[in-house]
Ligand code: HPA
């Protein structure tokens with residue numbers, strides 16, 4: 001079995017995926033036409049050519065613009081099932097996907113339109129691929145606390161179908177502490193908590209995410225490695241890091257894939273996982289991320305299996321479901337040997 005096939009067949013969970021970031025240019029054009037929305041690109045090739053970023057904000061500007069074609073429940077359904085089809089082909093058996101309600105409600109799209117479309121895509125993925133999934137509602141950190149509270153309020157009719165809240169968008173200048181009270185309320189409502197921290201922001205933002213938000217899982221977290229005390233704490237507490245190598249390369253969090261710290265993270269005892277973040281914008285889905293990291297950093301099959309194992313351990317699945325996934329993973333690795 002080739003490494004490409006080993007990776008594609010390796011059962012894994014995806015824990016860091018922005019569903020709006022899975023909008024491929026082809027679907028963007030199809031939805032623009034269906035909804036009669038103007039987009040500032042003449043062709044799919046022109047869209048792809050625009051995907052050259054030197055920092056997070058460059059990407060975010062184009063990502064929010066692209067999301068404007070999403071208007072109806074059907075659009076959100078089509079977006080979601082297109083992602084799940086790709087993920088299934090990459091060996092994903094469970095996905096915990098983020099969505100950014102404020103990107104849509106700010107344009108006058110009702111919260112219900114967004115979530116009902118995503119939920120119907122999730123149901124179709126389970127029927128079609130046997131893939132389970134969970135929803136993470138992310139707050140946009142460049143907006144204020146009141147806007148986040150209003151979003152949490154708008155989510156109340158669907159809280160039993162939302163597993164967690166997250167924090168994304170422009171990190172620098174928008175530290176986690178800005179959302180401490182919103183996260184406390186989300187926790188009181190029974191939601192799990194995740195946050196992007198340490199992607200561009202300093203280790204201090206990771207401390208805030210841990211100590212002021214009380215996160216259950218850390219999105220990215222790369223810059224934690226600058227602080228040995230923080231790194232040791234993350235390892236000791238088995239904090240899951242959702243690492244996204246192709247995103248890191250495209251957003252210049254690393255200068256070269258050869259410099260990616262994924263193997264160092266494993267060596268330091270961190271519960272690191274591999275994920276795709278915004279695959280339509282960063283040049284690959286989850287298996288591409290496993291392949292790119294493996295090729296650049298010389299990861300062997302044991303390392304890859306550990307990363308997949310970590311993805312189940314770091315998921316919000318109940319213990320019995322995690323154990324069942326780990327048993328299948330072990331059986332796969334054994335038969336592939
Ligand atoms: O990588 C990211 N970082 C912050 N916000 C985001 N929103 C989508 N992707 C990202």
Ligand SMILES: [Zn+2]
Pocket residue numbers: 016018168196219277
């Ligand atoms: Zn992200």
